[in-house]
Each structure stands twice: as structure tokens, then as C-alpha cells.
Amino acid sequence: MKRLILLAVIALSGLTSCSTYNRMVNNEEAVNAAWANVETQYQRRADLIPNLVNTVKGYAQHEQSTLEQVVEARAKATSINLSADELTPENLAEFQRAQSEVRSALGRLIAISESYPDLKANQNFLELQAQLEGTENRIAVARSNFNTATREYNMSIRRFPANLIAKMFSFRPKPYFEADEQSAAAPAVTF
Structure with missing residues (x-):
């Protein structure tokens, strides 16, 4: 009888461990999927930038340094490829700095x-500006979803006995993802 009880306890413990492990795997995959969505939105923004720069170039010939800064910032941001497996606080901070630039x-x-x-009234510019605004909103949503998935995952690996x-x-x-230092200051609105 004692052996039967011992076997039942071991079997129940094994099933619980498998269930806990599978839940952790599911949560980790949710973090990976959320990270992929974040990267997709940043890539969308990076893809829109050349069109915006070319549209502005035609109107703002002497604003070359600003245009170059945009192109340079885009190049730097797209050169940082961070997979979900490489998500460390340091790597994520570097990624965030590049995106902030x-x-x-x-x-x-x-x-x-x-x-x-004339540029402000240009239909191409207005459309690109609206797409960038929409993309920034999508980035914010993707980052929020990533943080939610990360919270669920982190909680699942820290709880006892799952830990x-x-x-x-x-x-x-x-x-x-954490807020940029720049986002602490409210933007100045002048008329």
C-alpha cells in the first residue's frame, strides 16, 4: 500500500512538473512572439524613412545635415539585430538608444x-507623416504587449515551486522595455 501511495505521489509530481515546464515554454514563446512584433514595427518605421527623406529632400535642399542625421540614425538602428535569445538589459538598452535616436x-x-x-501641403509628405504616426502608435502597442508577455513569463519562472x-x-x-530618459520631459508646444 505504501508503495502504491509513493508511486502515486511521484506520478502526480511528475505530471505537475511537466505542466509547469510546458507553461514556462508557452510563456517564453509568447515573449519571443511579442519581441518579433516589436521588431516588425521598428522595421516598418525604418522602411518608411527613406521615402520621407526623399520627399523632404526636394523641398529642403539646404537642410542636408538633418537629412543625413535621419539616414544615419536609421542605419544605426537597423544594424542592431537583437534576437529574443539575446534579450539582456544591456542589449535592450542599446537597442532602445538606437531607436530613440x-x-x-x-x-x-x-x-x-x-x-x-509647400512641403506641408504635399500629399506624399502628409501620407508619409500619417503612416509614421500610425507606426509610432503600433510600436507603443507592440512594446506594451512585449512587456505584458515578459511580465507573465518572469512571474511564471519566479513562483514557487515553478522556480x-x-x-x-x-x-x-x-x-x-523602459521609458526613455527623453520621454520624462513634456514636449514644448508653441504657436
């Missing part, structure tokens, strides 16, 4: 358009 350069480029009434299985199979916490 792109956002800042785009902001300067959009500000230049204020000096060119024992997580350590046994080398599940490591994933870093979160």
Missing part, C-alpha cells in the same frame, strides 16, 4: 517641414 531625428525632420508650406523547475532547465528572466 531615430525618433529624435524624425522629430527634427518633421519640425523642418514647418518651414516649408525550481525554471532553474533546472535554465529559464532566465527577460528584461522589460
